[in-house]
Amino acid sequence: MTVAAQMLDSYPKDLGGVDREALQACIESCVECAQACTACADACLSEDAVARLVTCIRTCADCADVCDVTGRVLSRHTGYDANLTRAVLEACATACKACGDECERHAEMHAHCRVCAEACRRCERACRDLLAGLG
Amino acid sequence: MTVAAQMLDSYPKDLGGVDREALQACIESCVECAQACTACADACLSEDAVARLVTCIRTCADCADVCDVTGRVLSRHTGYDANLTRAVLEACATACKACGDECERHAEMHAHCRVCAEACRRCERACRDLLAGLG
Amino acid sequence: MTVAAQMLDSYPKDLGGVDREALQACIESCVECAQACTACADACLSEDAVARLVTCIRTCADCADVCDVTGRVLSRHTGYDANLTRAVLEACATACKACGDECERHAEMHAHCRVCAEACRRCERACRDLLAGLG
Amino acid sequence: MTVAAQMLDSYPKDLGGVDREALQACIESCVECAQACTACADACLSEDAVARLVTCIRTCADCADVCDVTGRVLSRHTGYDANLTRAVLEACATACKACGDECERHAEMHAHCRVCAEACRRCERACRDLLAGLG
Numbered sequence: 022m023t024v025a026a027q028m029l030d031s032y033p034k035d036l037g038g039v040d041r042e043a044l045q046a047c048i049e050s051c052v053e054c055a056q057a058c059t060a061c062a063d064a065c066l067s068e069d070a071v072a073r074l075v076t077c078i079r080t081c082a083d084c085a086d087v088c089d090v091t092g093r094v095l096s097r098h099t100g101y102d103a104n105l106t107r108a109v110l111e112a113c114a115t116a117c118k119a120c121g122d123e124c125e126r127h128a129e130m131h132a133h134c135r136v137c138a139e140a141c142r143r144c145e146r147a148c149r150d151l152l153a154g155l156g
Numbered sequence: 157m158t159v160a161a162q163m164l165d166s167y168p169k170d171l172g173g174v175d176r177e178a179l180q181a182c183i184e185s186c187v188e189c190a191q192a193c194t195a196c197a198d199a200c201l202s203e204d205a206v207a208r209l210v211t212c213i214r215t216c217a218d219c220a221d222v223c224d225v226t227g228r229v230l231s232r233h234t235g236y237d238a239n240l241t242r243a244v245l246e247a248c249a250t251a252c253k254a255c256g257d258e259c260e261r262h263a264e265m266h267a268h269c270r271v272c273a274e275a276c277r278r279c280e281r282a283c284r285d286l287l288a289g290l291g
Numbered sequence: 292m293t294v295a296a297q298m299l300d301s302y303p304k305d306l307g308g309v310d311r312e313a314l315q316a317c318i319e320s321c322v323e324c325a326q327a328c329t330a331c332a333d334a335c336l337s338e339d340a341v342a343r344l345v346t347c348i349r350t351c352a353d354c355a356d357v358c359d360v361t362g363r364v365l366s367r368h369t370g371y372d373a374n375l376t377r378a379v380l381e382a383c384a385t386a387c388k389a390c391g392d393e394c395e396r397h398a399e400m401h402a403h404c405r406v407c408a409e410a411c412r413r414c415e416r417a418c419r420d421l422l423a424g425l426g
Numbered sequence: 427m428t429v430a431a432q433m434l435d436s437y438p439k440d441l442g443g444v445d446r447e448a449l450q451a452c453i454e455s456c457v458e459c460a461q462a463c464t465a466c467a468d469a470c471l472s473e474d475a476v477a478r479l480v481t482c483i484r485t486c487a488d489c490a491d492v493c494d495v496t497g498r499v500l501s502r503h504t505g506y507d508a509n510l511t512r513a514v515l516e517a518c519a520t521a522c523k524a525c526g527d528e529c530e531r532h533a534e535m536h537a538h539c540r541v542c543a544e545a546c547r548r549c550e551r552a553c554r555d556l557l558a559g560l561g
Contacts, residue, residue: 028326033337034337099337133301
């Protein structure tokens with residue numbers, strides 16, 4: 022059982038109408054994707070072809086930041102605000118789509134871009150699944 | 157001339173079609189609001205009436221995180237992505253609206269909530285102004 | 292194989308003299324602890340006894356922020372700076388010690404504090420192990 | 427009067443033995459430096475000479491993250507922990523020294539590096555001044 026799951030289980034009040042499974046998957050995907058994007062931006066920076074990777078580095082930096090904050094917002098349940106959750110999930114899905122597309126273009130050349138693109142795809146899907154359940 | 161303004165002036169490439177004034181105002185509002193919200197969450201935590209301020213603390217924590225990331229995304233211009241900028245600005249305006257409304261309810265009682273609500277209103281307006289200019 | 296491990300494996304240059312196992316363990320502990328602390332601060336906020344948990348909430352907020360940044364700094368290897376890595380690891384071990392001690396005081400009463408204290412202990416140990424290897 | 431100053435003035439409890447002026451200066455320097463470093467990393471990324479700026483980009487990314495978190499920790503006064511404040515200030519001064527030195531090497535060539543180096547020097551000094559006052 023992951024720590025994120027244990028934290029959800031020990032929350033003292035009701036989690037509201039949210040889909041518990043989808044919420045946990047989304048928190049874990051955000052945290053994983055944020056780390057992957059930070060590492061991918063740095064790995065791109067060390068490639069000899071760095072000049073061809075500047076858009077990738079920027080998109081990874083944004084996606085790391087947005088996933089990070091989304092994981093934080095989703096880890097809070099007190100005074101839940103569906104509007105804010107929805108807006109943050111939309112921004113996160115958008116960041117993951119952009120970063121997934123950009124990293125995919127370099128996936129054959131650079132393994133870190135392939136791993137990062139996969140993390141972005143998973144996180145985008147997790148955000149959309151959670152959004153769908155919010156109604 | 158602020159440091160944020162100097163950084164915009166020294167960006168080596170074109171800033172794109174973005175409204176330079178609105179962009180600077182929005183970056184500075186995000187940075188200011190993030191700090192105010194972090195401080196307000198903490199000030200609420202030290203109030204004797206903390207039990208009545210839990211929603212305010214949570215909303216401030218979210219708003220601090222979202223404003224922080226919005227200030228970062230707006231400080232980057234390389235490989236500009238209008239979709240992501242728009243989604244992040246929408247999330248930031250939503251967070252500032254929620255936090256401004258919540259802090260306003262406590263503004264007469266707590267000066268930190270009044271100052272924070274004002275910072276949230278300015279930041280929400282700055283996000284909406286920048287969004288309007290993105291077309 | 293975790294995503295963090297895959298990102299380390301696909302870094303294009305040498306990782307330097309760092310202990311690869313200790314580095315991966317520390318990145319993963321930081322990321323896990325940051326999420327646990329964010330969730331614990333929020334869970335404390337929802338407890339009826341919130342007034343007795345204000346120090347815990349504050350310490351969790353700091354620890355979440357410091358672990359988050361430590362995970363980021365450790366995920367970057369380009370232009371490695373041992374002084375900065377050391378200073379950040381010291382700050383992270385200090386934050387985890389403080390938060391682990393504080394959460395432990397509430398561990399019997401609140402399961403989220405127990406889970407969070409355990410994450411803090413693991414992360415503090417991972418930081419100290421990595422520090423020891425830096426010489 | 428800045429928003430950071432207003433937030434300090436409206437904190438409901440005592441700020442402890444800390445030097446009020448030095449604290450405010452340090453919060454404001456951290457926030458300013460974090461934004462400058464984020465913008466400088468991105469500006470470097472858009473330079474034709476990006477391959478010569480990879481260490482600068484990485485150092486700016488770290489310094490932005492560390493200044494950001496330091497500004498957050500210093501904006502909280504509830505349950506004040508001198509050990510943690512000291513460790514975070516040490517990490518921040520170290521990050522600012524490293525980034526100030528690196529950006530200074532490119533200051534004649536790139537205005538954004540000059541502006542960023544100045545922000546790093548101010549922030550390093552503000553951290554050391556605050557540290558000195560902590561005894």
